[in-house]
Amino acid sequence: MADEHPLSGADEGEPELSLSRAQRRRERAQRIEEGAPREGVAIFRPVERAVLVALHRGGQTTHDVDASLDELELLVDTAGAVAAGRVVQRRNVPDVATFIGQGKVAELKALCGSLDADAAIFDDDLSPAQQRTLEERLGVKVLDRTIVILDIFAQHASSREGKAQVELAQLSYLLPRLRGWGASLSRQAGRGIGARRGPGETQLEVDRRKINRRITRLRSDLVQFAATRRLKTKDRERHSVPTVALVGYTNAGKSTLLNRLTGSSVLVADQLFATLDTTARRLPLPDGREVVVTDTVGFVKKLPTQLVEAFKSTLEDTLRANLLLHVVDAAHPEAQAQVVAVDRVLAEIGADAMRRILVLNKADVTDRDTMIGLERQFSGAVPVSAVTGEGTDRLVARIAELLPPARRVVEAVVPYEHAELVAAAHRDGEVLKEEHRPEGTYVVANVGRSTGEALRPYASSDGWLGTR
Numbered sequence: 523m524a525d526e527h528p529l530s531g532a533d534e535g536e537p538e539l540s541l542s543r544a545q546r547r548r549e550r551a552q553r554i555e556e557g558a559p560r561e562g563v564a565i566f567r568p569v570e571r572a573v574l575v576a577l578h579r580g581g582q583t584t585h586d587v588d589a590s591l592d593e594l595e596l597l598v599d600t601a602g603a604v605a606a607g608r609v610v611q612r613r614n615v616p617d618v619a620t621f622i623g624q625g626k627v628a629e630l631k632a633l634c635g636s637l638d639a640d641a642a643i644f645d646d647d648l649s650p651a652q653q654r655t656l657e658e659r660l661g662v663k664v665l666d667r668t669i670v671i672l673d674i675f676a677q678h679a680s681s682r683e684g685k686a687q688v689e690l691a692q693l694s695y696l697l698p699r700l701r702g703w704g705a706s707l708s709r710q711a712g713r714g715i716g717a718r719r720g721p722g723e724t725q726l727e728v729d730r731r732k733i734n735r736r737i738t739r740l741r742s743d744l745v746q747f748a749a750t751r752r753l754k755t756k757d758r759e760r761h762s763v764p765t766v767a768l769v770g771y772t773n774a775g776k777s778t779l780l781n782r783l784t785g786s787s788v789l790v791a792d793q794l795f796a797t798l799d800t801t802a803r804r805l806p807l808p809d810g811r812e813v814v815v816t817d818t819v820g821f822v823k824k825l826p827t828q829l830v831e832a833f834k835s836t837l838e839d840t841l842r843a844n845l846l847l848h849v850v851d852a853a854h855p856e857a858q859a860q861v862v863a864v865d866r867v868l869a870e871i872g873a874d875a876m877r878r879i880l881v882l883n884k885a886d887v888t889d890r891d892t893m894i895g896l897e898r899q900f901s902g903a904v905p906v907s908a909v910t911g912e913g914t915d916r917l918v919a920r921i922a923e924l925l926p927p928a929r930r931v932v933e934a935v936v937p938y939e940h941a942e943l944v945a946a947a948h949r950d951g952e953v954l955k956e957e958h959r960p961e962g963t964y965v966v967a968n969v970g971r972s973t974g975e976a977l978r979p980y981a982s983s984d985g986w987l988g989t990r
Contacts, residue, residue: 569641569663571606572598573634575622576645580614589856593822594645594667601673606637620659621652631660641665646824650699667824668695683747690740693733700729764813764925766805767840769868770849771860772820775883777801779849779908780817783918807922816843823863841871844925846878847917852896852905853888861900879904879920886910929968930985934977937962943980946973 574594578587587610595605609630611622620627621644630642641663642656648666656664672695675688768776780786784803802816818840840846848864850857861880868874880900885893886907897903904920906913929951936943944963947953951969958964962980969977974986 569598569601569603569643569665571604571637571639572641572643572665573607573609573630573637573639574598574605574643574645575609575611575630577616577622578610578612589859590645590823593856594643594670597667597670597674597822598643601670601677603641605643606639607633609633616646616652619652619655621646621648621656627656627659634660634662643667643670653699671822671825683744686740686743686747690737690744693737693740697730697733697737700726700733764811764844765842766813766815766845766847766921766925767843768815768817768847768849769840769864769873770820770847770881771851771854771864772822774820774849774851774854774860775908776817776820776849779847779881779883779906779914780815782908782911782914784815805918805921807918807925809922809928811922811925811928813844813921813925815847821864821867823859825863825867840868840873841876843876845921846873846876847881847921848878849881849883850896850903851884852882852893853884857896858899877924879917879924881906881917883908885912926970929970930974931966931968931983932974932977932981932985933966933983934981935959935962935964936977936980940980943973943976946976 574591576587576591576594578584591608591610598605609622609626611626613623617623622630633639634642639662642660642665644664644666646666647668648656648664653664653666672688672692676692679685679688768780770776780801780803784805786801786803801818802814805813805815807813846868848861850861854860865874868876880903882888882893882896882900882903882905884907885905886909888905893905897905904913904917906917908914931954932947941963944953944956944965947965947967947969950973951967953965953967955966956963965977967973967977971986974981974984978984978986
């Protein structure tokens with residue numbers, strides 16, 4: 523897999539001599555002892571060749587298991603390793619100690635040896651105890667799906683917020699697994715009076731306390747990042763700029779579609795989670811309005827809960843959008859299952875009831891029968907090709923149709939007997955200024971066309987005039 527990914531690179535490369543004595547003391551106090559997982563040290567040990575392991579539970583089909591392993595293989599490839607083989611165990615419930623049972627562990631160990639594999643990667647989450655037991659019995663590194671996804675996120679995060687979110691997810695995953703990191707976590711002092719505190723404190727307790735401190739700091743930083751984003755969102759709302767959010771499964775073509783619609787040059791790569799950081803671009807509509815289109819992290823099945831929690835503030839930006847574009851890779855054999863997986867995450871963040879358009883992307887490489895079947899199953903879906911531009915005009919027209927109507931600024935003095943018009947301005951628009959005068963209520967409001975026409979008889983300035 524990838525080489526070391528610092529959990530916090532803030533201290534790297536900074537000359538310690540430039541720090542004051544107090545600052546150096548604080549820096550040393552934050553560090554965890556050598557050999558233990560700590561700030562600035564990768565927790566994901568490099569992997570070159572891995573055997574993939576899955577559990578076939580009752581109620582699952584062979585196709586379901588194979589599809590999930592196919593996706594895990596793509597994840598492993600994106601992380602920089604090679605999937606050398608596969609092992610599937612049929613069990614209704616995982617084994618408490620080894621997840622796959624004693625006999626299958628022996629089979630897996632033999633396969634790792636014959637394939638010269640240096641890791642076994644499980645398609646489900648392992649408990650810390652299962653992970654330790656398996657590593658002892660297999661003699662190779664044991665990872666799970668969550669750690670692979672976290673590793674990919676660590677490679678691709680570029681912004682300060684993205685790095686902080688990934689580090690928070692990493693540390694949240696690491697915290698309950700500290701006990702398995704070897705001799706560095708043993709007690710530093712022997713028996714006797716006072717051995718349970720001070721020098722006798724276990725390295726495990728020291729590491730746990732410092733990681734908890736770092737998690738608190740990261741959460742505080744993310745709150746500040748979220749506040750900054752909210753200010754930008756409020757600025758767009760104040761200027762009545764609607765927002766369209768691109769959501770969908772990873773590698774469905776969201777960034778390519780963003781580039782096609784807005785003429786931008788956002789990074790596009792044929793790999794999972796190429797885009798982590800939120801990107802916003804302006805899109806002109808045929809009726810003269812402009813909207814902001816945002817693109818952020820994609821989803822997968824079994825998305826780690828640590829990532830959902832860490833990226834929650836970013837994902838919740840979709841809740842502030844006026845419209846969602848759910849982009850689907852129509853050519854993917856698991857397109858329907860991917861739609862369900864994305865809908866599940868949207869429901870988790872409270873966006874399941876939002877207005878949306880299902881976009882069937884990659885129409886240029888999807889056979890006609892498949893596309894017809896998807897259009898029948900998902901009524902109102904719009905087939906497009908982000909690569910060739912096919913269907914994008916229809917998509918833009920559909921966006922304009924579903925977005926809330928445009929607003930214009932109207933300045934008027936409304937007689938008191940028509941106070942319902944002032945109420946309409948509050949209800950349907952944004953009142954920028956309001957004064958009570960002898961002749962009526964003076965308002966400056968950003969309103970839609972219908973409210974603007976109702977205010978026209980009393981308006982001294984009408985932004986809707988000449989817009990027909």
